[in-house]
Amino acid sequence: MDIARLLLQDLLKKYESSKAFTSPGPVQRRVQLNVYKGEFKPYDIEDYERKVHIHQVISQLRDEQLIDYTWMRGEEQHILHRIWLKIERVDAAYDRAGLVSPKAEAGRVLAEIDIAWTDFQHAEEEGTTDSIAWIGTVLADMRRVLSERQRLTSPLPTSREQALKLVAALRGLIALSLSGQQEMPERVFSIQIYGDSKAFAQQVRTRLASLIRRYLLPGLLGHPAERLDDLDLSEDELLGLVNLSRSPEIFEWSGPLTLMRCGRQLDYGFFPLCGTLSAAELNGLSIELPAQVQRILFVENRTNFYWLMQQRTQNEDWQDTLLIYHGGCFSPARGHFFHQVQKAAEHASASRAEPVTVYHWGDIDLGGFFMFSRLQHSFFPQLKPWHMDCHDLLSNISQAQPISRAYAERLQALLVDERFAVFHDVIKIALERGIRLEQEALLGK
Structure with a gap:
C-alpha cells in the first residue's frame, strides 16, 4: 500500500472541492483531514506497525514541504490529529501523487478552445457566422x-481527450461553414478532423448531437431548450442541422416539377409517382412550377407522404397538387431545396389570378406545431395547416396518445405565443383531453 500516494490523493480530492481550488488568491481555511476522526482510512491507532509507518511517511512528506500536521494533545509522536495540504506546493503534490491537476487539464483544453475562438472570429470577418x-x-x-x-x-x-475531440469537431464545423459546402459525409469529416473514419461516430457523435440540441435547436425553433425536451429527434436529424450526414440526403416529391440549371431543364412530370434529388445536386439549381400546380402540400411523415403519393396517382382531384416530403426538423441542405420551391411558388403566383396555396401536414403535437412554425417563418408566411385541426383530433381520439404533465405545461406555453395562434383551438382541446395525435392515425380516412 502506497501510503504517501493515498494520503495525497485524499487531500487533493478535498482540495478540488474547496474554495481554495477556484480562488485566485490565498484562502485562510486549511484543506485538511481529521485523522483522529477517521478521515484517513488507513490510519488505525490500534495497528502499531502501520501507525509507525504512516508517521514515517508523513514526516517525509513534511520534509518535502507538501503537508503539515499536528498530534493529539498529550499524545505527541503517538497519535495524529490533523494533516493538511500546503496549498503553495499543490502542483508538487499532484506530481508526487502521480496525478494530473484538473486545472492543468482545463488549461490544455482552454488553449484549444482559444484557437477555435480565433477560427470563429475569422468566420465572422468572412460574414459566414449566421449558420x-x-x-x-x-x-x-x-x-x-x-x-x-x-x-x-x-x-x-x-x-481531457474527449473534450479535445469535441472542440476539434467544433473547429471542423467552422471550417465546413467557411467552405460553403452544403453537406459532408460523417466519415469524411472524421478523417479530416481525426485521421480516422470511425473516431467521430465512436467518440464524438453523441456529444456533438447533444450540443446541437442544447444550443442550435432553440434558435431554429424559437423556443428555450427546456421546452424542446419532448421533441423526438434522432442524432441523424440533429447532425443534419449542421450539414453532417451518414449518406447524401435525398429529397422526395410527387407531382410535376421542372428543374433547371445552366440553360438546361429536366421535366419531372415524366415520373408520375415520385421524383427524387440528391443534396449533392443543389448547387446552381432552380425550380419552376408547371401551370397545373395549384397547391403544394408538405408532409412531415414519410409513411403519410407515400400514402398520399398513391392517392395522387389514383385521384384526378390531386393532379393539381405537388406533394413534398418534409422530414421533420429539416437540415440546411433541405432548407435550400425548400427555398427553391418557395421562389418557384412566388414566381408562379405572380403570373396567375390565384396564387399557389401552400399547406403543411404534421402531427397534432408539440413537434408538429414547431415544424409548421419553422417552415412558415422560414419560407412560407401564408402557410396553412392541413388536417391539423379540432375536428381531426376529436374524430381520431381513439388513436390519440396520452401526454405527461410536463408535456402539457410545454403545450400550454404555446397558448400565449401568437406564432401558434392558428393552433390555439386544437391545443386547448389537446390539453382538456390530455392527448396528442400522430398524423399516421389519419391514414385511410
Whole structure:
C-alpha cells in the first residue's frame, strides 16, 4: 500500500472541492483531514506497525514541504490529529501523487478552445457566422466554465481527450461553414478532423448531437431548450442541422416539377409517382412550377407522404397538387431545396389570378406545431395547416396518445405565443383531453 500516494490523493480530492481550488488568491481555511476522526482510512491507532509507518511517511512528506500536521494533545509522536495540504506546493503534490491537476487539464483544453475562438472570429470577418452563431455561444460557455470552475465540466466532457475531440469537431464545423459546402459525409469529416473514419461516430457523435440540441435547436425553433425536451429527434436529424450526414440526403416529391440549371431543364412530370434529388445536386439549381400546380402540400411523415403519393396517382382531384416530403426538423441542405420551391411558388403566383396555396401536414403535437412554425417563418408566411385541426383530433381520439404533465405545461406555453395562434383551438382541446395525435392515425380516412 502506497501510503504517501493515498494520503495525497485524499487531500487533493478535498482540495478540488474547496474554495481554495477556484480562488485566485490565498484562502485562510486549511484543506485538511481529521485523522483522529477517521478521515484517513488507513490510519488505525490500534495497528502499531502501520501507525509507525504512516508517521514515517508523513514526516517525509513534511520534509518535502507538501503537508503539515499536528498530534493529539498529550499524545505527541503517538497519535495524529490533523494533516493538511500546503496549498503553495499543490502542483508538487499532484506530481508526487502521480496525478494530473484538473486545472492543468482545463488549461490544455482552454488553449484549444482559444484557437477555435480565433477560427470563429475569422468566420465572422468572412460574414459566414449566421449558420454557426451557436458555436460562438458554445465556445463562450466553455471558456466561462473553465475560468470559473477550473476543471472540465459541462458542456465539456470530463475527460481531457474527449473534450479535445469535441472542440476539434467544433473547429471542423467552422471550417465546413467557411467552405460553403452544403453537406459532408460523417466519415469524411472524421478523417479530416481525426485521421480516422470511425473516431467521430465512436467518440464524438453523441456529444456533438447533444450540443446541437442544447444550443442550435432553440434558435431554429424559437423556443428555450427546456421546452424542446419532448421533441423526438434522432442524432441523424440533429447532425443534419449542421450539414453532417451518414449518406447524401435525398429529397422526395410527387407531382410535376421542372428543374433547371445552366440553360438546361429536366421535366419531372415524366415520373408520375415520385421524383427524387440528391443534396449533392443543389448547387446552381432552380425550380419552376408547371401551370397545373395549384397547391403544394408538405408532409412531415414519410409513411403519410407515400400514402398520399398513391392517392395522387389514383385521384384526378390531386393532379393539381405537388406533394413534398418534409422530414421533420429539416437540415440546411433541405432548407435550400425548400427555398427553391418557395421562389418557384412566388414566381408562379405572380403570373396567375390565384396564387399557389401552400399547406403543411404534421402531427397534432408539440413537434408538429414547431415544424409548421419553422417552415412558415422560414419560407412560407401564408402557410396553412392541413388536417391539423379540432375536428381531426376529436374524430381520431381513439388513436390519440396520452401526454405527461410536463408535456402539457410545454403545450400550454404555446397558448400565449401568437406564432401558434392558428393552433390555439386544437391545443386547448389537446390539453382538456390530455392527448396528442400522430398524423399516421389519419391514414385511410
